[in-house]
Amino acid sequence: MQDSRKLKLLFAINPVSGGQSKETWEESIKTYCADKPHELNLLILNGEDDEERLTKEIDAYKPDRVVAVGGDGTVKMVAEQLLSKNIPLGILPAGSANGMARDLDLPADPEQALDVIVNGRVQPVDLICVNDKDLCLHLSDIGLNAQLVKYYHENNWRGKLGYARGVLRVLLNKRPMTVEISTTKGVLRREAFMVALANARMYGTGAIINPDGDVSDGYFEVVIIRQFSWFEFLKMFWRYRPFDPKKIEVLQAKALIIETRKRAYFQIDGEYRGRIKRLEARIMPGGLKVMLPQEKKGE
Structure with a gap:
């Protein structure tokens, strides 16, 4: 059903996400809305005081939707400004990986993505x-992947070749961690190469680490990589399931505490956060409103 009412749309545009100019996206936004009644406000981010500028713009403009135009980092920054404002988040996937958009089955085509924002x-x-x-909107973890995120950003690697270099470096230096995971169901002690907190299903690379994940079920999954297995990792890309629980263990939780014997690499939504020995996490059910495609009949 088409939304014929006039909407006030605020677009937060990251001009450098994904290493590509966003002029095409700006033109697509203007072209899409040219014959529609909606009111546009385009805010170009500068990487310096974006949170403050965006908050002021939201308060002054009072939009019906706030749209993140960029990658996962831009989506997270915009989402954080909307938590207490009861305004839906729209996403135009203009980054290099766009993991959150892919996980939510949002279209990559600008016109289709804009249609979701207006009519979804x-x-x-x-x-x-x-x-x-x-x-954490998407995926956080300690261990191998967090170490990869650290190397990737430190060396300013880009593209598949840069990612492959990071993977090779991590694998050559991989060491298991001793972890203790406390939930309401008890305490688990494991030797693991990686522990992920998965609100969603897949990383931006397309690797599905949490096949049965649901961003709206009131739980998150704890994915424990207990043994390094090429076959189990291939399952993440070839959509095989389930994982072998002796190698990759998946648990559901609403809250937990993770403690490690030694400091472990840690990342949240693709941002490296240093090395830690303790982590606490809890679910925030329905904490953010997002514009998604209309459900197809019969689903």
Whole structure:
């Protein structure tokens, strides 16, 4: 059903995400809305005081939708400004990986993505609160992948070749961690190469680490990589399931505490956060409203 009412749309545009100019996206936005009644406000981010500028713009403009035009980092920054404002988040996937958009089955085509923002449905999605101060929209982890994120950003690697270099470096230096995971169901002690907190199903690379994940079910999954297995990793890309629980263990939780014997690499939504020995996390059910495609009949 088409939404004929006039909408006030605020677009937060990251001009450098994905290493590509966003002029095409700006033109697509203007072209799409040219014959429609909607009111546009384009805010170009500068990487310096974006949170403050966006908050002021939201308060002054009072939009019906706030749209993140960029990659996962842009989506997270915009989402954080909407938590207490009851305004739906729209996503135009203009980054290099766009993991959140892919996980939500949002179209990559600008016109189709804009149609979702204007005519889609509002869906509350869960968030994970980490250490009482950070928000995870997508995926956080300690261990191998967090180490890869660190190397990737430190060396400013780009593209598939850069990613492959990072993977090779991580694998050559891989070491298991001793972890203790406490949930309401008890305490688990494991030797693991990686532990992920998965609100969603897949990384931006397309690797499905949490096949049965649902961003709106009131839970997050704890994915424990207990043994390094090429076959299990191939399953993430070839959509095989389930994982062998002796190698990759998946648990559901609403809250947990993870403690490691030694400091472990840690990342949230693709941002490296240093090395830690303790992590606390809890679910925030329906903490964010997101514009998603209309459900097809019969689903």
